[in-house]
Amino acid sequence: MKVFRFGRTAAVLSVAALSLAACGSDNATDAAGTETSASASTVSGTLSGVGASSQAAAMDAWIAGFNAANPGASIQYSPDGSGAGREALLAGGAQFAGSDAYLKDEETAASQEVCGPDGAFNVPAYISPIAIAFNLEGIKELNLDAATIAGIFRGEISTWNDAAIAGQNEGVKLPATPITVVHRADDSGTTTNFTDYLAAAAPEVWTTEADGEWPAELDGQENAQGTSGVVSAASATEGAITYADASAVGSMGKVSVKVGDEYVAYTSEAAAKAVEASTPVTGEGRPDADMAMDLARDTTESGAYPVVLVSYHIYCTTYQDQETVDLVKAFGEYVVSDEGQAAASDAAGNAPLSANLQEQAVQALRSIKAAS
Known part of the structure; x- marks a missing residue:
């Protein structure tokens, strides 16, 4: 059973151990705590996404930051709407989707056709009122x-x-x-x-x-x-x-x-405070890495703003080749890193993910694998 632990914001707790070795500032810190140079990036290729128009401002900031650190990589995103993004992913027309709604159980089941036997999973990208x-x-x-x-x-x-x-x-x-x-x-x-x-x-x-x-x-x-x-x-x-x-x-x-x-x-x-009261979505067939959240809309918590969304990136659990896996992981981890969250907050005014959500998102992303 997946357990989400909320309450500590990224502004309070250090998540240096989660920073990317290949993405981020010129002196990023990798998972082992050593400094590396952004110019040492080895990811390359093109990653295509379709999805939420509400993510447009944040996505522009993510793409700019990631491309600056990864000159051999290209991220493309078409803000056609959450529904269009999920449909594109399920049809094999995009490698990831941006969505302000998580995959429904039937969509998760359908994703097995293009994403392998474990299907696709939801990773929170940011919180926004x-x-x-x-x-x-x-x-x-x-x-x-x-x-x-x-x-x-x-x-x-x-x-x-x-x-x-x-x-x-x-x-x-x-x-x-x-x-x-x-x-x-x-x-x-x-x-x-x-x-x-x-x-x-x-x-x-x-x-x-x-x-x-x-x-x-x-x-x-x-x-x-x-x-x-x-x-x-x-x-x-x-x-x-x-x-x-x-x-x-x-x-x-x-x-x-x-x-x-x-x-x-x-x-x-206030939006982040409402999300703290959330519980994980459960359902048969959801991958272990899935991080979909059931928001407490009827909360009476003082200072919480319940008209809120958690905007997700939806990835396959399995991609066809290791180059794509490496690129997906690198971009996904940049998005949830301190630097990525700060870039989105500056561009779109959203609330950064809590430190605990960041940690779980990185663990989920690192479970992505190449087809054998």
Whole structure:
């Protein structure tokens, strides 16, 4: 049984023993604690990935950092959405996927066709809050509980001065502007995480199961492709509301979510605190290396922001040749290293993985092997 141990952040604990010998700073420290030069890298080749558009900013930073240390290697990533990434991996069209939702049991089973008898597995790449963002002139912050958020996105609360909103925002002059919901048009891991929060925290209002595709019965709402698409559409529409990776919402207004008796604004620290209460996903056929996490959406922990996602990289347990295995391991370990996590945080504002998660991710990546 896999056990995840949370609580200590990468900013507090040293994980020098996990740094790459081949990737990172000019004086990286390898697993034995000795210093090596980044120029000593021996990995080469091209690694192709497809997946979450929410990872775009972090991925640009990872690719730049990794390529600088590994001039013989090339990482390519197409931010077509989480669902597209998982589909590409399962079809053999990509060597890894970026996804804001982990592989379902049936997807894990299907992955055995291209990834060998143990299939594919999920490794956390970063933690990020999902912002509930709105466009109202002169208003930058609102407090909302889960039931009100669910009512808005179901279309049951249709104007901004509705009593359910006004009652939680005393002193805020709310207009009678109609609410325009903007949701993802594509199969999205962000949608999976957002609807999972609504279903867990407001089950009496959000009666639809969590899914990567927006509920078909909620027709008549606006939609757009990808993270940038929904943010652009909402930013251009007075009275609009949407959900997106917090790194992408810019100057739009943001919702503080009620948790227990307080309203919690999204921050990387608040998102990380919510993840600390997570438990491992279990299921028949999941590889031992799998690190998928079941997030505690209905937490009442003070200071935790439960509208959060763990963004994963999904790798095969087996690749056809050792060169690919070496490249996958090197890139994967760079992503979860201190340097990789810092690069992503600077670019996307996400929360770094805890030291314990970093350690488990490295162990998982090192289990990848070449086909015999």
